[in-house]
Amino acid sequence: MVRELTPKGSATRQRIIEGAAAEIRELGVVATTLDDVRRRTGTSKSQLFHYFPGGREELLLAVARYEADRVLTDQQPQLGDLTSWRAWEEWREVLVERYRRQGWHCPLSAVVAQLGRSTPGAQAVVTEMLDQWQAEIAEGVRAMQAQHEIDPELDADEAAAALLAGIQGGVMIMLSTGRLTHLEAALDVAIRHLRETSAAGSVRASG
Amino acid sequence: MVRELTPKGSATRQRIIEGAAAEIRELGVVATTLDDVRRRTGTSKSQLFHYFPGGREELLLAVARYEADRVLTDQQPQLGDLTSWRAWEEWREVLVERYRRQGWHCPLSAVVAQLGRSTPGAQAVVTEMLDQWQAEIAEGVRAMQAQHEIDPELDADEAAAALLAGIQGGVMIMLSTGRLTHLEAALDVAIRHLRETSAAGSVRASG
DNA sequence: TCTCGACTGGACTTGCCGGTCCAATTTTAT
C-alpha cells in the first residue's frame, strides 16, 4: 500500500497538487479536468494515475488537504497569539486581506461541495480544519479572560463557535455576492462584543 | 421571447422544477443529470428543452429561484414580525428546525457553487435573497429599538449583516460536519448580545 | 557496467451526458 517515492517522484507529486490547486482556484472544481492539470504541470496522464491511483477523486482530496493547511497557516502568526486587542485587530486585518486577495473562488469549499457526501475523507479534512480554527480562537478568548479583558463568565467555546460561523458565512457571502462587508461586519461586531463584556462584567485591567 | 403556456404546460414545467430540485437535494448538482430529472418527472428530453431552451443551465437557474424562495417563505411568518423577544426566539427555533430537517445537502448553495461566476443570473438570485433576508432582520432590530429594547445607537444594518453571516456560516458548517452547534451558537450569541445592549445603553421599557 | 524498479510519455478506449431533430399527438380557438 505504502509506496516509496524518490525525491524526484515526490517533487512531481507535489507539483501536481499545487498545479491542480491553482487551476481549481481559477476555473473551479467542476470545470477543471485532468488534462488541464496535465498541461499546466507538464505531466502526463500516466503520471497523474501513478501518483494518485484513485484518479481524480484522490487528487481532489490531496488538494483539499493542501488548501485546508494553507487556510490556517495563512492566518499565522496572528491566529496563534491572540493575547492582546492589538493582536485581535491585526488578525482581523490579515483575515480580511487574505480573502480580499483570494477573491472569487474558494477552492476548499468548492472541492468539498463536489466531493461532499460521497467521500468521508473530504468531510474529515474540513471538520479537522474547523475544529483547529475554533480551538485557536477559543484559546485567544481565554487568554483575554486571563487578563481580565473579557468577562470570565463568558463561554469561550460558544463565543469561538459563533465567531467562526460568522467568518465562514462572511466568506460564503463574499463568494456569492463579491462583497466583503459581511465578513467585516461579523468580525467587527464579534470583537466589539467581546471587548464590551469587560466593561460590563469584570474588573478593567487598565485605562 | 415570452411564451404562453397552457395550464397543462405550466404544470409540466413546475413538475420538472420540483423534480429537479428534489433530485439535486439527494444527489447534488454535479451528480444530477438531465436523464435523472427526466426519469423522475416522467418527461422526455424534448420537454426539458422545450420548457428550458437554455438547457441544463436554465433549469438550474429556475431551481435556484425556487429554492431561494423556499428559504425565505419557510421562515415566515416569524421572520417578518420580529417585534418581541418572544418572536425572536420563535424565529430562532424555526430556523434551526428547518435546517435540522433539511439536513445534508443545501441545494441552493450547491447550485450557486456550480453556476457560480459563470452565470450572473445565479449570483443575482442569491444576492437578492440575502438582501431581503438581511433587510427583514434589520427591520426586526429597528422594531426592538423603537420599543427601547435595543440600544438606539446600535447600527441595525451592521448587526443584521453580522447575524446573517453567522447564520450562513452555521449552515455551511452543518453541511460540512453535520453539526448544528455552530448555527445555534451564532443565533444565541447574537440575540443575547442584542438583548444586553438594552441594559447598557438605553432606558428599559418594562420589567 | 548492468540491471531492476521507479518513473515518464502519450495514444487509445470507453462511456456518459448535454443537446438536436423530427415525427406524432393533444389542446385551443374559430
Add this chain to the structure above:
DNA sequence: ATAAAATTGGACCGGCAAGTCCAGTCGAGA
C-alpha cells in the same frame, strides 16, 4: 370540425473527459 399551435416521445449525435495500456527512459546500487 378543423387548422394552428402547443405539447410530447424518444432515437440519435458529437464531444469530452476519465481512466487504461504499454512501450519506453532514467537512476541508484551491485
